[in-house]
Amino acid sequence: MKKSFRDFLADLDGAGELRRIKRAVDLRDVSALVNQSPQAMFFEELKDYPGWRLAGGLIGTRKRLALAMGCAEKDVAARFEQGLGRLIEPVMVEAAPCQQVVRMGADVDLAAIPYPLMHLFDGGPYLSGTFVTSKDPEFGRNAGSYRLMYRTPNETGIDLVSPSDMRFYYQRQLDRGRPLEIAVAMGVHPYEMLAASYKAPIDMDEYTVAGSLHGAPVPIVKCKTVDLEVPADAELVLEGELLPIGWTADEGPFGEFSQISGDVKWNPIFRVKCITHRIDPIFYFLQMPWENDWLAAPVTEAAGLRALRNASVQPVAIRAPVGSCGYWTLIASIKKRPGEGKNALLALLSVSEVKLAIVTDEDIDIYNPDDLDWALTFRVQADRDTIIVQGARGKHIDPSIKAWELGKGGLPTTAKLGIDATIPEGVPKQLYKRIQYYGKGRVKLEDYL
Ligand SMILES: Cc1cc2nc3c(=O)[nH]c(=O)nc-3n(C[C@H](O)[C@H](O)[C@H](O)COP(=O)(O)O)c2cc1C
Known part of the structure; x- marks a missing residue:
């Protein structure tokens, strides 16, 4: 059955992701309140607006986006x-x-x-x-x-x-x-x-x-x-x-x-x-920039998946981080065959706004920044594993491209960077064998508590 806005609010409620405020709220306080709340917010009464209620910050995290889409966080794309x-x-x-x-x-x-x-x-x-x-x-x-x-x-x-x-x-x-x-x-x-x-x-x-x-x-x-x-x-x-x-x-x-x-x-x-x-209307206060950026992420990620498949590269996971607003960066792990780290970069950089693409092997958890750093540290040589494309289409909103120098009506261009953080061709996989703790799996902490 097709779900409504109210069904989504009920889903958030059911998952403990909606904080209800009963005290009448002054409209001038709403923005700061939504900003402080780790959950989405629902104001049951608004001062000076009888009959109205207000919901805000609904898709403010990847968790709540996944809840809206009825899937795991990694599966939104x-x-x-x-x-x-x-x-x-x-x-x-x-x-x-x-x-x-x-x-x-x-x-x-x-x-x-x-x-x-x-x-x-x-x-x-x-x-x-x-x-x-x-x-x-x-x-x-x-x-x-x-x-x-x-x-x-x-x-x-x-x-x-x-x-x-x-x-x-x-x-x-x-x-x-x-x-x-x-x-x-x-x-x-x-x-x-x-x-x-x-x-x-x-x-x-x-x-x-x-x-x-x-x-x-x-x-x-x-x-x-x-x-x-x-x-x-x-x-x-x-x-x-x-x-x-x-x-x-x-x-x-x-x-x-x-x-x-x-x-x-x-x-x-x-x-x-x-x-x-x-x-009995509910006003939707879509909190900028976070909700906009979380709405953008799966769309950019899905475009990345398509681009990879079109390039005959097999994706394992993909992520458009909210730090780059769900538009400008794509990080993907792939099942790599020789040369495909670079092919994958070319594909990901073709997605409209993406100006930074990072590709890793499938053993890297791209949702874990420390794991990603590890791959960037030990699988990348900057002179060999980076691609820079100059003069691609850019967006005015990015201050680093100095769009004001173009004058009224000028369309900006941008440089794009790709980093191939897959195991380099010719380097044995064995050299990346991870440390394992002695007794792991056999010894249980609970037994000692
Ligand atoms: C919350 C939100 C707000 C947006 N606001 C604007 C906006 O004010 N102006 C704009 O050009 N695009 C805005 N966008 C992006 C457009 O909605 C998006 O480019 C969309 O594809 C445009 O649809 P259309 O090309 O079918 O008209 C916004 C996106 C989101 C998710």
């Missing part, structure tokens, strides 16, 4: 990859929980939604955990996740700077002098969020990816004021259009997924025509 295999079309429903309350026209008031200020230098409160849908007459339905900065009771900013399908759809409407209709759903299951963050081919409907991950169709409902559909079990939906003004409105700063406090950007404006929500 394979699980996501499996989801791309057998797509399941969504199913249309007539009545939906997300439309139990409908507010249109003069009743539209974004200030009535409890979204907290997240970071110290943010340009305003942001909606961060969004599933945004749009349509193009030629390429069809699209979904992505985009942040929205509060501007006025019926307008938000949107970060539409980076190349994306929705940016392309918007540009096509802009060329005709028309707005682009969008619908923003919040409080959806992490599978919908993963499908939205996946860079799907432009004509692929992300709802089918979410359906595949669930193993059941996503129920969708027609919007009230725009020609779009949204997940029926969402908590909150904003319907409206991106005004055909191009990249002219100031938006930001915002604490970015790069774990850096960002800069002001120039972006379009989203005008909200209609707000719908459940009768």
Whole structure:
């Protein structure tokens, strides 16, 4: 059965991963509280926002991501990859929980939604955990996740700077002098969020990816004021259009997924025509950068697995560490045949944002930093086992590429580094025989306690 946002909260609760706060919370305290909690948080009462509850920091660890995906922590990439295999079309429903309350026209008031200020230098409160849908007459339905900065009771900013399908759809409407209709759903299951963050081919409907991950169709409902559909079990939906003004409105700063406090950007404006929500809505406070980065990790890892297999290399494990935001580094262990350490590096470095790739043999536990260090220390000669690729596509957000030197509209490039930490060809495996403690397995500590 397809799970909802509320089912995920129940799963977190069941695993002891959700801390419930009964005392009414001031919205201004939410960000710091979520940041201090080792568990995800659920606020049962919000000061000044009767009827609303708030959940935050839900996918803040690999453990909670794995819980959302119903698999072991090491299997999230394979699980996501499996989801791309057998797509399941969504199913249309007539009545939906997300439309139990409908507010249109003069009743539209974004200030009535409890979204907290997240970071110290943010340009305003942001909606961060969004599933945004749009349509193009030629390429069809699209979904992505985009942040929205509060501007006025019926307008938000949107970060539409980076190349994306929705940016392309918007540009096509802009060329005709028309707005682009969008619908923003919040409080959806992490599978919908993963499908939205996946860079799907432009004509692929992300709802089918979410359906595949669930193993059941996503129920969708027609919007009230725009020609779009949204997940029926969402908590909150904003319907409206991106005004055909191009990249002219100031938006930001915002604490970015790069774990850096960002800069002001120039972006379009989203005008909200209609707000719908459940009768007892839960606001989703997606804590940047951690939840964004954990959502990115399995997508990058799955891309790495595919690249390795396409290069005829057999992967054993793969990891996109959250320290590099789930995008910039891939570490993989492989069953190596001669030369495949280098082939694997070439494959991993082909994944879009990846600028550091490390490959080890299968005996290395890539989740254990000490084991990885050991491989880097004793299996690598820097002049022989590293690859540097210059002038590959980069991302503005990385300060080390000095994108500001390119001027407005310039697209940055980056260097990429690969480190082959597999046992070098010609070095006998015997030389890596690990120490074993005498009596291990036979002698039990418990017997002496
Ligand atoms: C929580 C979260 C927030 C995101 N916010 C933005 C954003 O504000 N702007 C952006 O361009 N991409 C953002 N992304 C990345 C896009 O969602 C991602 O590139 C997606 O594939 C875009 O979808 P599309 O190309 O189908 O439109 C975000 C991703 C996540 C997980």
